[in-house]
Amino acid sequence: MNWNEKKLGFGLMRLPKDENGKIIVEEVSRMADRYLAAGFTYFDTAYVYEGSEVAFREAVVKRYPRESYTIASKLPAWKIADQYGPKEIFEESLRRCGVEYFDYYLLHSMQENREELYETTGCYEFVRRMKEEGKIRHIGFSFHGSPELLERTLQRHPEMEFVQLQINYVDWDNELIATGRNYEIARKYGKDIVVMEPVKGGFLANVRSDVREILDEADAEASAAALALRFAASLPGVKVVLSGMSSLAQLEENVKLFASFTPLEDAQMDVIRKAGQAILNVPTVPCTSCRYCVEGCPMQIKIPDIFSRFNMLLTFGEHFRPHGLYNDLVAAGSGRAGDCIGCGQCESVCPQHIDIIEQLAKASAQLDV
Ligand code: SF4
Numbered sequence: 014m015n016w017n018e019k020k021l022g023f024g025l026m027r028l029p030k031d032e033n034g035k036i037i038v039e040e041v042s043r044m045a046d047r048y049l050a051a052g053f054t055y056f057d058t059a060y061v062y063e064g065s066e067v068a069f070r071e072a073v074v075k076r077y078p079r080e081s082y083t084i085a086s087k088l089p090a091w092k093i094a095d096q097y098g099p100k101e102i103f104e105e106s107l108r109r110c111g112v113e114y115f116d117y118y119l120l121h122s123m124q125e126n127r128e129e130l131y132e133t134t135g136c137y138e139f140v141r142r143m144k145e146e147g148k149i150r151h152i153g154f155s156f157h158g159s160p161e162l163l164e165r166t167l168q169r170h171p172e173m174e175f176v177q178l179q180i181n182y183v184d185w186d187n188e189l190i191a192t193g194r195n196y197e198i199a200r201k202y203g204k205d206i207v208v209m210e211p212v213k214g215g216f217l218a219n220v221r222s223d224v225r226e227i228l229d230e231a232d233a234e235a236s237a238a239a240l241a242l243r244f245a246a247s248l249p250g251v252k253v254v255l256s257g258m259s260s261l262a263q264l265e266e267n268v269k270l271f272a273s274f275t276p277l278e279d280a281q282m283d284v285i286r287k288a289g290q291a292i293l294n295v296p297t298v299p300c301t302s303c304r305y306c307v308e309g310c311p312m313q314i315k316i317p318d319i320f321s322r323f324n325m326l327l328t329f330g331e332h333f334r335p336h337g338l339y340n341d342l343v344a345a346g347s348g349r350a351g352d353c354i355g356c357g358q359c360e361s362v363c364p365q366h367i368d369i370i371e372q373l374a375k376a377s378a379q380l381d382v
């Protein structure tokens with residue numbers, strides 16, 4: 014497979030929004046201009062990223078020739094219904110994006126409870142056919158499951174050309190995510206790798222002072238976010254590192270980092286893994302704010318927003334006024350952590366396999382006071 018040697022991928026899942034929650038297309042256009050002008054080309058969207066495919070069409074497709082960028086989108090098998098199969102979803106994505114083919118197309122968020130679904134709904138067969146017809150250049154899947162599932166999937170489906178994995182230094186040795194083991198399996202099967210969540214939804218951009226001290230041994234000048242991105246990009250086989258960018262300032266920072274990227278030395282990589290282990294030694298909730306759990310909560314609990322405040326409290330104490338921010342969230346309409354009735358809907362869709370009910374109970378004990 015051919016990849017742009019500049020590895021920064023523009024994740025379109027956290028685009029800038031106005032106060033009404035509408036994506037600000039003008040700002041996305043400015044970000045895309047800067048990104049493309051710096052020689053980067055890889056955009057990543059998905060059928061389920063609300064408004065993202067259309068924003069991409071307006072900001073990029075209508076303003077740039079087709080050969081100047083590449084676009085990846087994703088097929089969510091869980092959205093398939095009686096009258097609405099892979100074909101309809103795929104064609105709707107093409108329409109929303111305003112393109113005639115996808116450079117990269119992925120089965121979205123493969124994990125244990127979706128393994129059978131992707132088989133029985135004919136998704137593998139469908140993407141193979143679209144590739145033969147030239148409507149997809151390269152097929153792959155994004156992955157949130159166990160190493161055993163990854164191995165099984167790659168054995169059964171050698172036609173999958175690449176995998177998108179959650180890779181960051183704190184999950185490397187995290188048994189729940191098993192980043193390190195999943196990475197090794199993808200390498201064993203010779204697959205190219207696209208990295209998602211390199212900064213763990215922003216979690217690694219603001220680390221505790223003891224973790225920062227460890228990171229200083231790797232590079233005292235670099236920001237924590239930059240080191241997290243460099244860690245992922247330095248791994249052999251990694252072709253794209255996605256960053257879900259929300260502002261021009263963030264994009265500028267990333268473009269600068271990746272424009273003249275040099276891989277970290279082995280010794281620096283070891284130090285950064287050590288920092289990851291230090292983070293794991295303090296129990297915070299490893300939520301990435303993907304928000305898959307929010308829609309179905311019968312108590313309207315904004316779970317990731319509560320976890321971000323709870324993590325803030327665990328990591329920085331009262332420094333960033335977590336209680337005030339929590340009360341603002343409740344005033345804006347979120348259920349309280351203590352309102353959870355334990356129905357389990359959220360846990361069944363959480364790609365990070367977080368024990369949400371138990372974590373909410375802990376959050377409630379400290380925040381509902
Ligand atoms: S278990 Fe609690 S937080 Fe999760 S969906 Fe049910 S009520 Fe909401």
Ligand code: SF4
Nearest residue numbers: 300301304306317363
């Ligand atoms: S709790 Fe899980 S599903 Fe919900 S936002 Fe966090 S990572 Fe996503």
